[in-house]
Amino acid sequence: MTHELQYAADALSAGSLYALFACGLALVLSVARIANFAHGDVIMVASYVLLVTRALPWPLTVIAVIVTGAILNVTIDRVAFRPLRRADSVSLLVTSFAVSILAENVVDLIAGATPKSINFGGSFTGAVTIGSVRIARIDLLTVAVTVVVLLGLLLFLRRSMIGMQLRAASEDFLMSRLAGVRANRVIATAFALSGAIAGVAALLLTMQNGSLSIDLGLEPTLIAFIAVVIGGMGSIAGAVLGGLLLGIVSIALQAILPDNLLPYHDAILFSAVIFTLLARPQGLLGAKAAGQRV
Amino acid sequence: MRFRIIRALWTPAALIAAVTVLALIAGSTNASPALINLMLVIGLYVFAGNSGVLSFGHVAFMAIGAYACALITIPTQVRSAVLPNLPGLLAHTHVSTTAAVLIAAALAGVAGYLVSLPLMRLAGLAAGIATLALLVIVTDFLTNDTSLTGGNGNLSGIPSELGLTTLLVWSCVAIVIALLYQRSRFCRRLRAAREDEIAARSLGIRVERERRIAFTLSAVITGGAGALYAQYLGSIGPASFGLSITFVIIAMLIIGGMRSLTGAVAGAVLLSVVTTALNNWEQGQSVLGISLSFLPAATTELVVAAMMILVLVLRPDGVSGGREVPWPFTEPPR
Numbered sequence: 001m002t003h004e005l006q007y008a009a010d011a012l013s014a015g016s017l018y019a020l021f022a023c024g025l026a027l028v029l030s031v032a033r034i035a036n037f038a039h040g041d042v043i044m045v046a047s048y049v050l051l052v053t054r055a056l057p058w059p060l061t062v063i064a065v066i067v068t069g070a071i072l073n074v075t076i077d078r079v080a081f082r083p084l085r086r087a088d089s090v091s092l093l094v095t096s097f098a099v100s101i102l103a104e105n106v107v108d109l110i111a112g113a114t115p116k117s118i119n120f121g122g123s124f125t126g127a128v129t130i131g132s133v134r135i136a137r138i139d140l141l142t143v144a145v146t147v148v149v150l151l152g153l154l155l156f157l158r159r160s161m162i163g164m165q166l167r168a169a170s171e172d173f174l175m176s177r178l179a180g181v182r183a184n185r186v187i188a189t190a191f192a193l194s195g196a197i198a199g200v201a202a203l204l205l206t207m208q209n210g211s212l213s214i215d216l217g218l219e220p221t222l223i224a225f226i227a228v229v230i231g232g233m234g235s236i237a238g239a240v241l242g243g244l245l246l247g248i249v250s251i252a253l254q255a256i257l258p259d260n261l262l263p264y265h266d267a268i269l270f271s272a273v274i275f276t277l278l279a280r281p282q283g284l285l286g287a288k289a290a291g292q293r294v
Numbered sequence: 295m296r297f298r299i300i301r302a303l304w305t306p307a308a309l310i311a312a313v314t315v316l317a318l319i320a321g322s323t324n325a326s327p328a329l330i331n332l333m334l335v336i337g338l339y340v341f342a343g344n345s346g347v348l349s350f351g352h353v354a355f356m357a358i359g360a361y362a363c364a365l366i367t368i369p370t371q372v373r374s375a376v377l378p379n380l381p382g383l384l385a386h387t388h389v390s391t392t393a394a395v396l397i398a399a400a401l402a403g404v405a406g407y408l409v410s411l412p413l414m415r416l417a418g419l420a421a422g423i424a425t426l427a428l429l430v431i432v433t434d435f436l437t438n439d440t441s442l443t444g445g446n447g448n449l450s451g452i453p454s455e456l457g458l459t460t461l462l463v464w465s466c467v468a469i470v471i472a473l474l475y476q477r478s479r480f481c482r483r484l485r486a487a488r489e490d491e492i493a494a495r496s497l498g499i500r501v502e503r504e505r506r507i508a509f510t511l512s513a514v515i516t517g518g519a520g521a522l523y524a525q526y527l528g529s530i531g532p533a534s535f536g537l538s539i540t541f542v543i544i545a546m547l548i549i550g551g552m553r554s555l556t557g558a559v560a561g562a563v564l565l566s567v568v569t570t571a572l573n574n575w576e577q578g579q580s581v582l583g584i585s586l587s588f589l590p591a592a593t594t595e596l597v598v599a600a601m602m603i604l605v606l607v608l609r610p611d612g613v614s615g616g617r618e619v620p621w622p623f624t625e626p627p628r
Binding site for chain 2: 035080089090091093094097098101102104105108222225226233264266267271281
């Protein structure tokens with residue numbers, strides 16, 4: 001029983017982190033229909049900012065990282081995506097790909113390509129023992145932070161004026177503009193929120209891994225994309241669900257697979273993703289009509 | 295009638311002539327990787343340009359082609375030393391380099407067909423993600439199935455007597471295949487589906503089938519290019535088939551123009567020139583007498599990414615604008 005509880009704790013923690021990755025991506029995707037390949041690289045830059053500011057008292061560091069994420073994301077929108085508002089989705093995806101490579105190489109120029117390690121020490125290492133299960137403190141922190149962030153996002157989207165405008169824009173952009181929603185402002189807000197969430201994810205990810213490198217953004221991007229596509233594009237709840245599922249299945253595979261198949265757990269996970277897409281191309285929580293209607 | 299034949303041959307002749315002249319000017323060391331990249335871009339164009347669906351995982355077929363070629367051309371004694379657990383047939387087959395390219399391309403084509411059976415129902419972002427997932431699956435498999443592939447390290451000993459002439463011949467073959475497909479009715483239907491999928495379906499076009507054909511042909515070309523890549527380098531490892539080469543190929547296709555073969559060739563040529571010059575400058579060498587050794591190491595990727603963003607913002611159809619090589623004379627009155 002303890003083994004299963006242990007794995008469950010791991011799975012929840014991984015799922016929460018993946019849900020954060022996916023949520024940031026889905027915010028921008030649902031409002032602006034932009035698949036932001038550079039999302040993971042915003043996480044990467046935010047974690048480098050963490051490296052630079054870690055001498056400061058921790059509330060300041062946290063604020064610095066989150067604000068950097070938000071500002072960076074809004075800048076990317078302003079420079080790379082706003083000129084392409086009317087472009088088709090392939091151009092937008094390729095542009096975000098280019099932005100991602102650009103970001104990685106700029107950080108390479110500034111900080112060098114060797115991975116850097118970062119030590120948090122103190123109260124974040126170590127584990128808490130509940131009954132017979134040892135749960136790492138960082139796992140508890142991840143789950144707690146994710147819950148807080150998601151609840152905050154939910155409140156923001158439901159209760160605030162601009163949250164309502166965001167939801168309206170994600171349902172029907174043209175109509176919401178006709179109703180008075182300022183398009184660029186709402187898209188910039190979505191990017192800012194997404195960047196802030198990316199900053200939080202950067203904090204948690206760096207605390208879990210203890211190291212940074214310029215290609216640390218690739219895995220979160222891939223995970224976020226897969227979670228969004230599985231969960232249903234255009235649905236933030238779907239993305240969160242997709243992220244949770246991915247985390248849980250990934251840890252479950254590592255627990256269940258026999259030893260000789262264990263190195264293939266990524267391949268098996270991605271094959272499962274492809275099968276899910278085939279069975280339900282619109283995603284788990286996506287709209288029922290798979291093709292566009294004339 | 296004669297005019298029509300000449301007119302029909304103009305595009306491949308112009309492209310082949312341009313590529314040959316540039317390759318001869320550049321010399322073997324610069325032109326060989328550029329020609330391999332050209333073939334990869336043509337491979338990607340055959341699917342992505344004609345169908346409008348961008349595939350992020352095409353390098354998977356390059357990897358399949360490269361490893362297939364490696365497994366059947368490494369001399370048998372070396373093979374039994376490096377990969378002692380190969381199944382019998384693979385351990386003893388040895389073919390010439392030309393046959394190896396054909397076999398590797400065919401194998402990649404079979405893989406492409408099998409993958410396309412489920413995948414062609416997806417479009418847009420879902421297809422991009424699915425193909426990227428495919429690439430991860432293939433690289434995972436290559437890294438971990440050490441009995442077949444030598445694992446994470448390099449698989450060396452591939453005979454590499456690859457000359458510039460051979461590469462030029464294969465490039466011309468790729469251009470001709472892409473062009474023949476482009477003028478076929480299959481491609482015409484696929485392009486109709488690219489422009490307006492619903493209208494195409496209403497005409498009875500089976501969109502998934504046309505995409506499947508393009509995908510398989512594209513996998514064949516990419517696999518052949520992968521085999522030539524293996525022969526050129528003499529040694530391959532899973533790390534060479536990742537996102538950096540994916541980015542280079544996609545950049546070449548986008549900058550040149552995704553919708554025409556001329557665009558694919560133009561993008562490949564343009565970016566090869568730019569990256570070769572930048573790489574030489576980064577390493578402190580001089581290009582055509584100019585030396586810019588202050589350029590730091592990541593400049594090439596930065597410039598390519600910036601070029602890509604500029605093209606997408608200013609001229610989204612790429613350098614070629616979706617058109618083929620223009621016929622330089624006036625058309626005779628019809």
